[in-house]
Amino acid sequence: MSFARPVPVALIGLGGVGRAVLAQLLSPPLAARFNLVLIANSRLSLSLPLPAAAITPVNYLPILEKHGVPLDVPSIVSVLSRHPDAPGILIDATGSDTVPSLYPQILGMGVHVVTPNKKAFSGEETLYRSIQDASYPNAAALVYGESTVGAGLPILSTLRDLVGTGDEVEKIEGVFSGTLSYIFNEYSKPEGGDVKFSQVIKIAKDLGYTEPDPRDDLSGTDVARKLTILARLVPSSPSLPQGYASVPTQSLVPPILADAQTKEDYLSRLGEGDAYFDQLRSEAANEGMVVRYVGVVDLKEGKVEAKLGKYPKDHAFATALKGSDNIISFHTKRYSPRPLVIQGSGAGADVTAMGVTSDMIKIHERLRTVRP
Amino acid sequence: MSFARPVPVALIGLGGVGRAVLAQLLSPPLAARFNLVLIANSRLSLSLPLPAAAITPVNYLPILEKHGVPLDVPSIVSVLSRHPDAPGILIDATGSDTVPSLYPQILGMGVHVVTPNKKAFSGEETLYRSIQDASYPNAAALVYGESTVGAGLPILSTLRDLVGTGDEVEKIEGVFSGTLSYIFNEYSKPEGGDVKFSQVIKIAKDLGYTEPDPRDDLSGTDVARKLTILARLVPSSPSLPQGYASVPTQSLVPPILADAQTKEDYLSRLGEGDAYFDQLRSEAANEGMVVRYVGVVDLKEGKVEAKLGKYPKDHAFATALKGSDNIISFHTKRYSPRPLVIQGSGAGADVTAMGVTSDMIKIHERLRTVRP
Numbered sequence: 239m240s241f242a243r244p245v246p247v248a249l250i251g252l253g254g255v256g257r258a259v260l261a262q263l264l265s266p267p268l269a270a271r272f273n274l275v276l277i278a279n280s281r282l283s284l285s286l287p288l289p290a291a292a293i294t295p296v297n298y299l300p301i302l303e304k305h306g307v308p309l310d311v312p313s314i315v316s317v318l319s320r321h322p323d324a325p326g327i328l329i330d331a332t333g334s335d336t337v338p339s340l341y342p343q344i345l346g347m348g349v350h351v352v353t354p355n356k357k358a359f360s361g362e363e364t365l366y367r368s369i370q371d372a373s374y375p376n377a378a379a380l381v382y383g384e385s386t387v388g389a390g391l392p393i394l395s396t397l398r399d400l401v402g403t404g405d406e407v408e409k410i411e412g413v414f415s416g417t418l419s420y421i422f423n424e425y426s427k428p429e430g431g432d433v434k435f436s437q438v439i440k441i442a443k444d445l446g447y448t449e450p451d452p453r454d455d456l457s458g459t460d461v462a463r464k465l466t467i468l469a470r471l472v473p474s475s476p477s478l479p480q481g482y483a484s485v486p487t488q489s490l491v492p493p494i495l496a497d498a499q500t501k502e503d504y505l506s507r508l509g510e511g512d513a514y515f516d517q518l519r520s521e522a523a524n525e526g527m528v529v530r531y532v533g534v535v536d537l538k539e540g541k542v543e544a545k546l547g548k549y550p551k552d553h554a555f556a557t558a559l560k561g562s563d564n565i566i567s568f569h570t571k572r573y574s575p576r577p578l579v580i581q582g583s584g585a586g587a588d589v590t591a592m593g594v595t596s597d598m599i600k601i602h603e604r605l606r607t608v609r610p
Numbered sequence: 611m612s613f614a615r616p617v618p619v620a621l622i623g624l625g626g627v628g629r630a631v632l633a634q635l636l637s638p639p640l641a642a643r644f645n646l647v648l649i650a651n652s653r654l655s656l657s658l659p660l661p662a663a664a665i666t667p668v669n670y671l672p673i674l675e676k677h678g679v680p681l682d683v684p685s686i687v688s689v690l691s692r693h694p695d696a697p698g699i700l701i702d703a704t705g706s707d708t709v710p711s712l713y714p715q716i717l718g719m720g721v722h723v724v725t726p727n728k729k730a731f732s733g734e735e736t737l738y739r740s741i742q743d744a745s746y747p748n749a750a751a752l753v754y755g756e757s758t759v760g761a762g763l764p765i766l767s768t769l770r771d772l773v774g775t776g777d778e779v780e781k782i783e784g785v786f787s788g789t790l791s792y793i794f795n796e797y798s799k800p801e802g803g804d805v806k807f808s809q810v811i812k813i814a815k816d817l818g819y820t821e822p823d824p825r826d827d828l829s830g831t832d833v834a835r836k837l838t839i840l841a842r843l844v845p846s847s848p849s850l851p852q853g854y855a856s857v858p859t860q861s862l863v864p865p866i867l868a869d870a871q872t873k874e875d876y877l878s879r880l881g882e883g884d885a886y887f888d889q890l891r892s893e894a895a896n897e898g899m900v901v902r903y904v905g906v907v908d909l910k911e912g913k914v915e916a917k918l919g920k921y922p923k924d925h926a927f928a929t930a931l932k933g934s935d936n937i938i939s940f941h942t943k944r945y946s947p948r949p950l951v952i953q954g955s956g957a958g959a960d961v962t963a964m965g966v967t968s969d970m971i972k973i974h975e976r977l978r979t980v981r982p
Contacts, residue, residue, distance in 0.1 A: 265776050267776070374975075374979055380979065390775075390944070392952075395764065402967075405964065558926055558929070563948055568954075572762070573961070576954065578954035579951075580764075580952050580953075582940075582948065583944075592944060596774065599775070604979045607752070
């Protein structure tokens with residue numbers, strides 16, 4: 239039957255998420271749906287299958303190094319668009335800015351795009367619009383980015399269902415950063431505690447929960463990007479012409495550390511910021527509250543914001559949240575007075591890859607199901 | 611463009627959910643995707659549009675009564691299968707057993723089925739298998755029943771994504787009945803209380819949260835049906851040859867009331883059961899626990915069960931749950947040690963209808979998106 243034909247796929251980007259996507263794609267049941275025709279890292283690409291070697295998630299790197307040719311994204315897209323089982327899917331598992339800038343052309347060639355890369359959807363409105371114009375429902379090519387918010391959690395698909403079926407979204411509120419979730423769950427507990435903010439940052443960094451320079455998490459930019467992606471799915475949202483840069487975003491680098499030039503300088507002086515955070519925490523505790531770093535898309539107020547917020551000690555953001563979990567609440571006309579809430583691990587290679595491969599299954603179903 | 615063609619739809623069943631589906635289908639943006647060609651209740655069906663009258667969620671009933679013809683499901687299916695924009699979708703919003711028994715034939719005629727009716731998926735394995743054999747991926751027709759579990763909450767779609775991308779489901783645990791959620795949230799609070807079980811039942815009945823005979827909720831059958839639907843999506847689940855009837859299910863009608871013959875007899879004697887429930891509650895309270903009626907699909911133990919359970923006072927089932935919310939936890943290899951949790955209203959006409967219409971959007975996308 240025609241819907242059993244595998245869909246040709248090229249995977250660009252072989253960092254943590256890319257390798258986890260590779261592992262999922264090579265495992266049954268996904269290997270039956272998808273024909274992996276090319277893998278690439280930031281320098282080299284390799285057409286598959288090679289005559290003498292089957293690629294596995296373990297052996298791919300030396301084979302790529304030995305047989306790879308310099309990466310050339312347009313020629314990869316060209317291969318996918320002319321494959322006998324075309325149209326194919328390009329997986330952009332890079333963190334690059336340049337691949338997303340090519341999405342409109344890629345989609346225009348009839349090649350579908352699946353990506354965990356937030357850049358295209360959270361940047362300038364002009365690029366975002368070009369991508370929308372080049373994809374369904376305006377054109378036949380599909381672009382999916384479920385894992386850009388909440389990794390494998392069904393956040394964007396749920397928001398699309400709410401909007402698509404005519405619900406009125408009033409507010410989306412949540413803890414969107416696994417790193418900042420961990421930091422504040424440890425720093426500001428409902429039962430109290432006197433751990434220093436600098437200690438928590440150091441532990442989080444040692445556990446690999448932060449970027450090499452923790453300021454990349456503490457800037458709030460990642461949260462602002464996710465809010466931009468969510469807001470753009472709700473027609474009544476305020477416009478964000480510069481994308482995440484248009485979102486008011488509170489930085490967690492305290493004023494006293496703002497002049498740290500290097501990562502090393504910042505890390506060595508971390509303790510200087512403790513007084514700043516201790517004051518925030520004790521102010522909240524005096525009101526029976528905890529401190530959390532949240533993102534809010536408030537359609538009634540017309541505001542999109544990434545900021546520190548205080549929540550009562552019995553609020554789900556205080557009690558239900560553990561480790562590096564994300565939690566997202568959708569307050570809508572139908573889900574009222576209590577919101578629809580989704581919670582769970584919102585970061586990590588395996589769950590992010592799951593968001594990518596579940597998008598691919600949806601594309602496979604749309605390409606291969608039904609021929610009336 | 612071809613994907614803009616509306617999909618012909620027939621809606622059978624005009625109770626609370628059916629009327630809410632009607633309202634959603636007649637509203638933009640859904641009216642652009644779907645061409646409602648027929649509505650029917652349990653007796654009469656009406657082809658649309660009528661020459662002189664536009665159907666609305668308000669005026670449909672007198673028009674149906676005046677112009678309707680006796681309901682004949684096979685002829686409706688025949689119309690959908692031969693429509694110029696076929697294949698069409700049959701929405702079974704009935705609570706009937708007979709319409710689900712026809713799904714294999716309906717699907718075999720190329721007509722898609724969307725339903726909030728649990729009967730087909732939670733009954734005998736033989737019917738369930740016939741439906742699977744007659745639908746995708748074995749055939750081109752699609753059958754969707756997202757709203758059979760958790761109404762508009764993304765429960766089944768999330769479980770499909772977990773299984774489809776190769777995660778290993780270890781346990782699904784949750785409060786699946788809005789009615790029983792309300793009853794136990796009121797009866798057994800983390801902070802204690804001495805309200806009588808019979809009082810809570812009476813209030814729930816007066817609020818319209820229970821069936822006319824509350825024993826229909828208290829039997830646990832609705833939970834057992836939902837567990838059957840979930841379990842059948844996980845390949846490693848124990849087989850349930852008789853469907854919900856194969857699920858060990860604890861009844862909440864206490865032994866002393868088991869001999870009540872009529873609803874009236876049962877309701878008048880409700881207070882006789884209070885001692886039974888008071889004992890359960892005080893046993894739990896002595897251990898720092900609350901009582902909840904939960905459903906469990908335990909893949910490690912190979913068990914599917916609907917039962918009363920005790921949960922610590924700081925467990926999400928005790929603290930996060932309010933009103934008639936459902937809460938469902940997916941414990942998997944990837945979502946470990948903390949589960950993926952989805953919570954929100956799991957009953958009510960509007961959110962159940964949303965589950966139906968979001969399924970329809972997915973079918974529309976699969977029928978109309980891409981023509982390589």
